[in-house]
Amino acid sequence: MAGGITDQAPVRTRFAPSPTGLLHLGHAFSALTAQHLATPGQFLLRIEDIDRTRCRPEYETAIYDDLHWLGLDWPVPVMRQSDRMGAYRDALEQLEKLGVLYPCRCRRGDIRAALSAPQEGVEGPDGLIYPGTCRNRPMSAAGPDDVIRLNSAAAFDNLGIDEVSFTETSGSGNTPNTLTQKQFMNSVGDVALARRGMGTSYHLAVAVDDAAQDITKVVRGKDLFDSTWIHVLLQKLLKLPAPLYHHHDLIRDDSGKRLAKRDDARSLRQLRDAGASADGIRHSLGIS
Ligand code: GLU
Secondary structure, three states, rough: HHHHOOOOOOEEEOOOOOOOOEEEHHHHHHHHHHHHHOOOOOOEEEEEOOOOOOOOHHHHHHHHHHHOOOOOOOOOEEEEHHHHHHHHHHHHHHHHHOOOOEEEOOHHHHHHHHHHOHHHHOOOEEEEEEOOOOOOOOHHHOOOOOEEOOOOHEEEEEOOEEEEEEEEEEEEEEEEEEEEHHHHHHOOOEEEEEEOOOOOOOHHHHHHHHHOOOOEEEEHHHHHHHHHHHHHHHHHHOOOOOOOOOOOOOOEEOOOOOOOOOOOOHHHHHHHHHOOOHHHHHHHHOOO
């Protein structure tokens, strides 16, 4: 093809930590996998710091330091979600124009009370599936303390679709994944897109930012697999490109428990201080 152009877009992956604690081996695995899958291609970093009550500058500094120590590098300036509130506001406005949002004034206790029948208390990627109590409230009624929710049924109707899908990619090839509207309503529901005091939610910010960073392959843990349905629906509503997804296995401790940031004993910082080498960590994670 002329000029060596191919129809294959260059691979761009990202690692998107939140600076709410020290990185642990699970983060190292995620970041190294994302870098590995971007070879050849580009590996990007994004700081997901929308939750100002939990994020700390010293954790952001530690992220840069630990990832450099592991041998990772990325283009600068790094995208920080706290700088992108305008982009999330624009996206919310677009969704509002489509008529797929509503303001919700339910508190957690209200939601639990409305879900008193045991079969209705199903957990989705965002906690309990919202029972829809506020679904008919117009956006003009939104109060400053309201959560803005996606009206999922209205979203499917607006798009004229009855299912959403994405492509999971792994060493053994590509696998299509599909969720029908009914399954979406039962297992995801009307998720929050803007939270009190944050102006956005993780889901909206990720959908907007993966597109803004031209990410072609989203690499992250299997714990976020179910959130992907929300992101692909948002991509369709906002007319954003659909990346491939790679949801990797989670790193567990010896008792099989998933590593969490509060397990400080496993932080990269502690392993470094105890004399671990970056090569040793890469090797133990099976990425060299
Ligand atoms: N910020 C999220 C986390 O730290 C990851 C988001 C993503 O990779 O989509 O768990």
